[in-house]
Amino acid sequence: MFVFCIESSHTRGLGHLYRSLTLADELAHSGRSVCFAVNRHEASHDIVKARGFAVYGYDIYADAGSWELELIRALGSATIWVNDRLNTQAAHAKAIAAAGLKLVTFDDRGDGAAFADLNVSALVFEDTAALKGKDVRSGVDFMILNPEIELYRRHRDSLTSILVTMGGADTYGVTIKVAQWLRDNAMHATIVTGPAFQHKDELDIILQGKAEGFLTHRGAVASLAQEMAGHDIAITGGGVTPFEACAGGLPCIVIANEDFEIPVGRALEKLGCGRFAGHHSTLDLTPAFEGLSIGTMSRAALDAVDLEGVRRVGSLIKGLET
Known part of the structure; x- marks a missing residue:
């Protein structure tokens, strides 16, 4: 199972959510199982449900590394965790790795990006050499569009x-x-x-x-x-x-x-x-x-x-x- 972890709200905006939904559709159409973990924002949850995906709420103010394992255990079959939240914290990335999941992240300059198996940074156009991750891809070719x-x-x-x-x-x-x-x-x-x-x-x-x-x-x-x-x-x-x-x-x-x-x-x-x-x-x-x-x-x-x-x-x- 692929888990998409998103921050989405009036303050954060909905761009991350819509981008992830486009990628989730691509994965689901190829037979993969997909679900979403989204901070508790009713409008965002409704959007995910309308696209046919299960969505689980998490506390956006919870300490990084304090809640991820519980969700992963509840899901039971998660193998790849996809973050679209920009600045991933190291504690969060380490918790994902400790649970045995591969980590994918987007446009990420956080200290947790170094632990990502894949960092897709199509929206980063400056100082791309400083991007971290085991595999970093940047440029318009990796833009996820409808x-x-x-x-x-x-x-x-x-x-x-x-x-x-x-x-x-x-x-x-x-x-x-x-x-x-x-x-x-x-x-x-x-x-x-x-x-x-x-x-x-x-x-x-x-x-x-x-x-x-x-x-x-x-x-x-x-x-x-x-x-x-x-x-x-x-x-x-x-x-x-x-x-x-x-x-x-x-x-x-x-x-x-x-x-x-x-x-x-x-x-x-x-x-x-x-x-x-x-x-x-x-x-x-x-x-x-x-x-x-x-x-x-x-x-x-x-x-x-x-x-x-x-x-x-x-x-x-x-x-x-x-």
Whole structure:
């Protein structure tokens, strides 16, 4: 059995959860048994259950190494533990190893990463030589993206429709700043918010205000890949979402929600498929919209990001089975 251990909440965001669900689907389709261990966050548990996986709650504030063995014993047949929680602690990693499980981790710079059998760091673009683990893989080739995007891949050549999607939680309410800027600059856009979005009242005030532009708000959509297909540029955070957009040929303007997302925005700009608008605390979208070449950026996006990462990572993880 594969155990996916996730931190997911309004504060942490839902990106780790959705990435792991995509990989879990890949493993389950190849006949592997999968379950999830997620901190006690009701919305996250509901998402996992809706995808057909069993989910077990754990105390996010419990000391590392204090609860893992109990869960592993309760499961009875776990062989590989997959962490998508960023900075793994050594005590946690040692507890997994002591129970006889192989450890896989993602984008991990914690002191526990050194004990990982596989550290997949597709979202790390700076100081990759310092990444630790028995087997470290980095680069866009190992990006885990929704395979549904394949249905909607296309080249864009003009800007007629803007999408705003700042993640399932949008911890810092960056959507509000973006909506305000779009309204003030009389621009048309569709704003998609996720299931853990907690700034709806603030957004409603902007949407109800007088504006020359036209902003449409949609709550959690059934398929973000399908929604992306109808637009020509996306304003996103610096996680997996801009890479999913680019895989479909949709250029991005990236706003860093966290400091570690700054290199992501810069990397996408260097690849030619994105513009980096800086950290959300100093947001000004004006430079990002100047001189946009949608056709060139869309072609660069299709060339730079493919959809084989989930299969590549799945094969690496299955290779750890004994």
